[in-house]
Amino acid sequence: MTNVDWPLSDYDRFQLFTEDECRKACLDDCFCAVAIVREGDCWKKKFPLSNGRFDSSNGRIALIKLSASQHSSPPSNCHVHLPLESEKPMIDESRLVMLGTNLKRFTYDELEEATDGFKDELGTGAFATVYKGTLAHDNGNLVAVKKLDREVGEGDKQEFEKIVGAISRTIHKNLVQLLGFCNKGQHRLLVYEFMSNGSLATFLFGNSRPSWYKRMEIILGTARGLLYLHEECSIQDIHGDINPQNILLDDSLTARISDFGLAKLLKMDQTGTTTGVMGTKGYAAPEWFKKVPITFKVDVYSFGIVLLELIFCRKNFEPEVEDEKQMVLGEWAYDCYKEGKLDLLVGNDQEALDDMKRLEKFVMVAFWCTQEDPSQRPTMKTVMEMLEGATEVPVLQTHPH
Incomplete structure (x- = not known):
């Protein structure tokens, strides 16, 4: 497939693998359900498979194990078989795509029960409050339930669900995955996977x-x-x-961005000015407070x-x-x-002091990101290239703020 x-x-994951080598690696591993091959890279996947996605441009080949009963000559001691490209897959592609985008629709009562009456508050923002919940019918899995303010998405129900569906199809290892929603009467709630280590704010500004x-x-x-949100996903956001x-x-302390897509629910016009100011004080780009078009560069500033x-x-x-x-x-x-004294900010962080060349480069990238004029800020693609060393960081000529 x-x-x-x-x-x-x-x-x-393996690199510099042929398709046959990837197939064998999965066959020899009883935990492997599917192997994905693309340009020498090989990924092994295990059950439960979720968030399946079809993309006509990704160029990946999925090698799916079948039980031995589905084929006459099982090739491994795991009693499974991987079909060749020409063989018919065990499930048709349209169904796979639906599995990846089939959001769970919750009733308000279900989410009220899951959160024990919305008791355990994880956080609150300008447009929503987030609660910890447990899905009893789903093996007790923990979730984060975001209860949107009444004015958020109060318009057409179909439009709300269309936007929520688009958010659910935005899948990346550095984004928090949307699992379901409630859209009943005046209630608008979003259900996300639970992040066990909380927010970066708690992690970064704690005692240690x-x-x-x-x-x-x-x-x-x-x-x-x-970068994925801005340039690589199907609905650039x-x-x-x-x-x-x-x-x-x-x-594993991997960074996962949450709350993407809320701009659409707040009826932000992505090609022009917005109907209100988003962002958080101290992180919001200057153009939020001016009557100018809002672009991806507001995220670069933040x-x-x-x-x-960090x-x-x-x-x-x-x-x-x-x-x-x-x-x-x-x-x-x-x-x-300017004074060549960045070590004053580093203090006694010996790991940072031992990596001053990278520290100085990252500081320069931050200065470019926070330029007052959005046209002077780099795109996230350029930011990524500078951080990874693929592109030189230009010499800064103007004060960033």
């Missing part, structure tokens, strides 16, 4: 400082998620509110602020500091950069 994948189900290398991984993961509360961490926070492990605004020059992180960082 071609152009089909289950992006969230892989547990092992996270390691430099884990912070670098979070930076790159967040950038990849934003402005997030509108990138900040440490909306970047969550899963079991990412730049978060990037500085580099120096402190909040963007600290009103309690003794030296008022240190209140705004971006201002202080720029002053230290």
Whole structure:
């Protein structure tokens, strides 16, 4: 089967493998249900397969194991068989696509029961409150239930469900997956997978400082998620509110962006001005407060602020500091950069001090992201290339703010 994948189900990956080698690797592994092959890369997937996706341009070949009873000569001691491309798959492609986009429709009563009357609040924002829930009918799986304010999506029910369906098809390892929704009467709720390690804000600004290398991984993961939203998914989307509360961490502390798609539910016109200001104070780009078109560059600005926070492990605004020059992180960082004293912000973070070349490069990227003029900010694709070293970071000529 071609152009089909289950992006969230892989547990092992090999490189420089032929299709036959990938097939054999899966056959020899009793946990492997499907092998995906593309241009020398081989991914092994295991049950339960979920979030299946068909994309006519991805160029991947899915090798699906069948039980021995479905074929006359089982080729391995796992008693399974992988079909050749010419053989008929065990399930037709249209059904696979539906499995990947079949959101669970919840009743309000179901979600009220799952959250025990909306008791355990995980967080609250300008447009919604999030509660922890348990789905009793689904093996007790934990979920995050986002209860939207009444004015959010209060228009046409079909339009709401169309947008929610589009959000559910936006699948990436650095995005939080939407599992279901409720759209009954005045109630608008979204059900997401639960992120066990909470928000980046809690992780970054807690009592102990996270390691430099884990912070670098979070930076790159967040950038990849934003790049996917902006340029690589089928419905390119402005997030509108990138900040440490909306970047969550899963079991392995992988960065997962949440709340993408809410801009559409808030009826933001992606090609012109918006009907209201989004974003969070301290992270919102200047153009939110002007009568100018809103573009993907608002997310680039917010990412730049978060990037500085991750580099120096402190909040963007600290009103309690003794030296008022240190209140705004971006201002202080720029002053230290001009004077060649970025180590003042690093303090006793020895891992960061040992990696000053990369630290200085990432700081420069943050300065470009937070330029006042959106046309001077890079795209997330360029940001990603600069962070990974594929593109040189230009010399900064102007103050970022």
